[in-house]
Amino acid sequence: MRSLVTGVAGFIGSHLAERLLQENHHVVGVDCFTDYYAKSLKKANVKRLLKEPDFSFVEENLLTARLPELLKDCDYIFHQAAQAGVRSSWGAEFEIYTSLNVLATQRLLEACKGLNIRKFIYASSSSVYGDAQELPLREESILKPVSPYGVTKLAAEQLCYSYWKNYQIPTSSLRYFTVYGPRQRPDMAFHRFMRALLDGEPIEIYGDGKQTRDFTFVSDIVNGNLLAMQSALVGGVFNLGGGSRVVLNDVLETVQQVAGKGAKIVYRDVQRGDVMHTLADTSKAMSELAYRPQVDLSTGLKEQWEWLRETFS
Numbered sequence: 001m002r003s004l005v006t007g008v009a010g011f012i013g014s015h016l017a018e019r020l021l022q023e024n025h026h027v028v029g030v031d032c033f034t035d036y037y038a039k040s041l042k043k044a045n046v047k048r049l050l051k052e053p054d055f056s057f058v059e060e061n062l063l064t065a066r067l068p069e070l071l072k073d074c075d076y077i078f079h080q081a082a083q084a085g086v087r088s089s090w091g092a093e094f095e096i097y098t099s100l101n102v103l104a105t106q107r108l109l110e111a112c113k114g115l116n117i118r119k120f121i122y123a124s125s126s127s128v129y130g131d132a133q134e135l136p137l138r139e140e141s142i143l144k145p146v147s148p149y150g151v152t153k154l155a156a157e158q159l160c161y162s163y164w165k166n167y168q169i170p171t172s173s174l175r176y177f178t179v180y181g182p183r184q185r186p187d188m189a190f191h192r193f194m195r196a197l198l199d200g201e202p203i204e205i206y207g208d209g210k211q212t213r214d215f216t217f218v219s220d221i222v223n224g225n226l227l228a229m230q231s232a233l234v235g236g237v238f239n240l241g242g243g244s245r246v247v248l249n250d251v252l253e254t255v256q257q258v259a260g261k262g263a264k265i266v267y268r269d270v271q272r273g274d275v276m277h278t279l280a281d282t283s284k285a286m287s288e289l290a291y292r293p294q295v296d297l298s299t300g301l302k303e304q305w306e307w308l309r310e311t312f313s
């Protein structure tokens, strides 16, 4: 099996590529090291992969890459590359989001026309739902993203559907709910909280901390991708959540216990585009893909803390 993983130097892409190699895939990974966060962290993410004989790395931007070469003999595509993050998607930065999230996806889908791709799996996001009217969020819930980032993730998801409908490219979109674990992006909450604990700085929370999230450990997201790859179902979307709803203020307690340290908590203004609550209804992924999240929050946080301490101490 030959798989292409886009965004392979990122948080999720690097874990996914490692798992595919364990499953005996030959993996081609592409990444252009965008400057959304430090290139040194992304280089560290692919360090282990680069030693693997069945892994090849291509440093190119999907917007300009020679895609027919990248897609040669490719069976599966795992499209993780994107400009992530809700908060910086306003204003002039939006152009980066439309280019990297919408145009790059459209270019990749175009290049798949006429090829024998077995499955094209797109990394979508819970941010396509926006502020929930009703929880848990089901795949049929109203889609009203409240951030420009969410708008681009939804646009790309719709493109995947359009190319399935018109060109029979077998796409499947997975809506990830707040992913955490080793290598988590530095702009994400657990990473910021743990860095503050490590450095003896105050922990900054956006809002009153009463917001709730469905946190999903990265290996569960990777499992969801493999299950979607194996499934005969195409053209659809699936929620991938971690299975429990946690109040941010409460999870802070757990983070401090795991780190064995306390910190002063500072509450900052709510950030535009952040939603108040998320909770995935994963019954569709459970019944149709046999998806079962395995890692509970305190186990997952311990793994993330170990990684963070080793990386930044």
Ligand SMILES: NC(=O)c1ccc[n+]([C@@H]2O[C@H](COP(=O)([O-])OP(=O)(O)OC[C@H]3O[C@@H](n4cnc5c(N)ncnc54)[C@H](O)[C@@H]3O)[C@@H](O)[C@H]2O)c1
Residues within 6 Å of the ligand: 006, 007, 008, 009, 010, 011, 012, 013, 030, 031, 032, 033, 034, 036, 042, 060, 061, 062, 063, 079, 080, 081, 082, 083, 084, 085, 100, 104, 123, 124, 125, 126, 153, 175, 176, 177, 178, 179, 180, 185
């Ligand atoms: N982390 C989460 O909680 C979360 C939640 C929902 C959805 N997602 C989605 O999952 C995917 C992976 O997220 P992540 O947290 O690993 O982000 P990340 O920023 O760590 O990884 C994305 C990678 O894609 C690369 N990239 C971006 N545009 C590219 C292009 N045009 N060509 C080549 N490489 C490009 C970046 O350099 C980066 O290494 C993204 O599509 C994101 O929208 C993530």
